[in-house]
Structure formats: C-alpha cells, structure tokens
Amino acid sequence: MTAALYAKVGDLSLLTLPDKIKYKYTLLKITKGEVQFWADEVGDAIPMKCRSQSKAEEAEDEQLQSAGAVSPGEMAMVKHFLSTVCPQETYHKLEIDQFYEQKKQIRHKEQIHKDDPNTEEAKMALSCLRLLAEEVDQQSDLVSYARSNLVEHLSAVNLSLVQVDYKTTFGPYLVSLFSIDSSIDTLLNNNGLSGPSPDERRRVCQLLFNDASMDIILQWLNDEAVILNVNDEARGWITGPVRTEGRRALLMPAAMRMARHLVHEQHFVPFIKHASEFLPGFLDKVSCLFSSS
Incomplete structure (x- = not known):
C-alpha cells in the first residue's frame, strides 16, 4: 500500500502509512494489514456503481437519483x-x-460510489497489466505484485459483466505483455540484477507454463471486445497463431526473447539460471502440446 501511494503521488510521506490513515483519513483504519472503514455502516452507506451497466442504464439511474x-x-x-x-x-x-x-x-456536489466486486477485480487486473506492459519506473514490490497476481485478478472477472468500452482497454496491454520485448522483459525480469528472488522467478515460470493460467489469458484474447482497439498486426497474431495454436503461440515470443538474450547479448549470472529453467520448460511444454494434439 505504501508503494502504491508513492507511485501515485511521487513523494514519500514523513508519516507512516498507519499514522497517516489515523490522523488524516479518520474514517479508515488498518486491521491486519488491510485498510478498512472504522464502522461497516460507512461502507454500507456508499451506493454501488456497477460498471457492467450500459451507458443508457447509467443515464437512467442518474435521472432516478436526481428525481428528488x-x-x-x-x-x-x-x-x-x-x-x-x-x-x-x-x-x-x-x-x-x-x-x-x-x-x-x-x-x-459529486455523488460518491463504490465499485461492484467484478469491477474491483477488473481494475486490479488492468493496474497489473499497466505495471507490466508500460515502460515506467515503478517500485519493484508493485511490479512483483503484478507478476504474481495478474492471472488471479483476470480469472476473477466475469467478462460478460464488463462494459465493452472498458474491455477494449485491456487488449493492447495483453498484446504488449506477450509480444513486445520490453514488456516480456518486465514480466520475466530480464532487465538486471535487481528484482525478484530466484524463487519468484521460478514462480513466474510456473505460472506461464500452467495450462489454466494461459487458458485465462486466451479467454480474454478470444473476446472480440477486448481486442477491438489493437492494431492490425496484433489482431493478425491473435486471430491467427494464438487462436489456432493456443498456448504455444502465446509463449513463443517470450521464448524467442529469452533465447536472444542468452545467445546474442551480455547478461548476468542469475539470468543464465533463469534462462536454463525457462527455455527447457518451454520446450517441454511445446512437446507435450504436440504429443497431445
């Protein structure tokens, strides 16, 4: 949470996060590491705004709210x-x-709303994608969270309840994450000595080679609204190799990027260990896919 606030405002506060919430945000408290309202009634009193509504339905709700x-x-x-x-x-x-x-x-006065659970998960998933796909200087613990929890947040979203205009924001980030070199490097942490521990690198590999995880990514890319705003090249990659070859095509750019790093570029010792786990894992996954087809 502290890192998230730092990324948002760019300045570190002299107060600790618990003290800042205690003195500045008096409606909130921290319980076992979670930020909560002092009383449940506060959260219950805030009306819920569902992003799954169409714009016409939202306009109708606003008219009803302003009727009085x-x-x-x-x-x-x-x-x-x-x-x-x-x-x-x-x-x-x-x-x-x-x-x-x-x-x-x-x-x-502007009316305050809270998001429905589906929208909350969608926002978290989009934040994770932005952290991994955009070339920005972010705190390593935020990027680490994004690596570890992206698929979990994506899987928690019911795509049928998400507005089309909001779905379209996901497509370019998903394409970038699995096809653009800089984003792949961030996802796999190929950029230097700093970053996740060997255990976390291993967990990232396991996540990418997990069939259920990759099927969730494919489910999103198979949604026409999600890929509505991607460019022609990306659309060709999705509607061609990705939809016909599935997980193999989705992971191929990452494997090629890892191989180029290993063979053609200078790299550090932890990367050699990382590559020695990722590339054999990819080849093993590909051989399993071919043998099962």
Missing part, C-alpha cells in the same frame, strides 16, 4: 411566490435566499 433534486426553475417559482406573499421582514427572517443557496450546493 430541486431544479433551478422550481426554486425560482417558490422564491417568487414567497417574496410576493410574505412580508419582506418575514421573508428575510426565514433566510429563504440562504436556504436556496444551500440547496444549490447540495445539488452540485
């Missing part, structure tokens, strides 16, 4: 009536004008 609001025309009508009927002294005594101004301010 007082319009400027209604305010003007009542104000005119009272100023005409009431004596001026009584009118000012009742502070009618101040009351109208308060109603205006309430009307213009």
Whole structure:
C-alpha cells in the first residue's frame, strides 16, 4: 500500500502509512494489514456503481437519483411566490435566499460510489497489466505484485459483466505483455540484477507454463471486445497463431526473447539460471502440446 501511494503521488510521506490513515483519513483504519472503514455502516452507506451497466442504464439511474433534486426553475417559482406573499421582514427572517443557496450546493456536489466486486477485480487486473506492459519506473514490490497476481485478478472477472468500452482497454496491454520485448522483459525480469528472488522467478515460470493460467489469458484474447482497439498486426497474431495454436503461440515470443538474450547479448549470472529453467520448460511444454494434439 505504501508503494502504491508513492507511485501515485511521487513523494514519500514523513508519516507512516498507519499514522497517516489515523490522523488524516479518520474514517479508515488498518486491521491486519488491510485498510478498512472504522464502522461497516460507512461502507454500507456508499451506493454501488456497477460498471457492467450500459451507458443508457447509467443515464437512467442518474435521472432516478436526481428525481428528488430541486431544479433551478422550481426554486425560482417558490422564491417568487414567497417574496410576493410574505412580508419582506418575514421573508428575510426565514433566510429563504440562504436556504436556496444551500440547496444549490447540495445539488452540485459529486455523488460518491463504490465499485461492484467484478469491477474491483477488473481494475486490479488492468493496474497489473499497466505495471507490466508500460515502460515506467515503478517500485519493484508493485511490479512483483503484478507478476504474481495478474492471472488471479483476470480469472476473477466475469467478462460478460464488463462494459465493452472498458474491455477494449485491456487488449493492447495483453498484446504488449506477450509480444513486445520490453514488456516480456518486465514480466520475466530480464532487465538486471535487481528484482525478484530466484524463487519468484521460478514462480513466474510456473505460472506461464500452467495450462489454466494461459487458458485465462486466451479467454480474454478470444473476446472480440477486448481486442477491438489493437492494431492490425496484433489482431493478425491473435486471430491467427494464438487462436489456432493456443498456448504455444502465446509463449513463443517470450521464448524467442529469452533465447536472444542468452545467445546474442551480455547478461548476468542469475539470468543464465533463469534462462536454463525457462527455455527447457518451454520446450517441454511445446512437446507435450504436440504429443497431445
């Protein structure tokens, strides 16, 4: 959480995260490492906004929510009536004008919503993809979290409940992660000595060679809305090799990138160990796929 806040604002606070929440965000508390409301009633009182709604449904909901609001025309009508009927002294005594101004301010306040669980998972998945696919300087623990939890968040999303316009944001990142050299390097941590431990490197390899994990990625890439905004080259890769060869085509760019690193470029000792696990693992996976087909 501290790293996430640092990545968001770019400055480290002099206060620890628990102290900042205690003194600055008084509605929140930290319990066993999780940020929660002091009282469950606070969270229950915040209305839920479901991203799975269509824009027409969202507009209808907004109309229903604003149905009880007082319009400027209604305010003007009542104000005119009272100023005409009431004596001026009584009118000012009742502070009618101040009351109208308060109603205006309430009307213009932005309403706060919380996401439904499906949208929460989709947002987490998209954040993980951005951390891995974008060439930005991020805290290593955030990137580490993204490597380890991307598939978990993707698997928790019900694609049928996600709006089409939101789905389209995933496609370019997914394509980049499995086909662009810089993103593959981030995913596999091929960029230097710093980063995950050998155990974490091994877990990343195991994740990529896990059939269920790769099937989740393929499920997303098989959704036409997800790949709506990818370029023609990426679309050809998805609709061609990826959809016909499946996991083999999905992992091939990563294997080729790893092989080029190993043969043609200078590298560090941990990378040799990493490559010696990844490349045989890929070849073993490919041979299994061919033998089962």
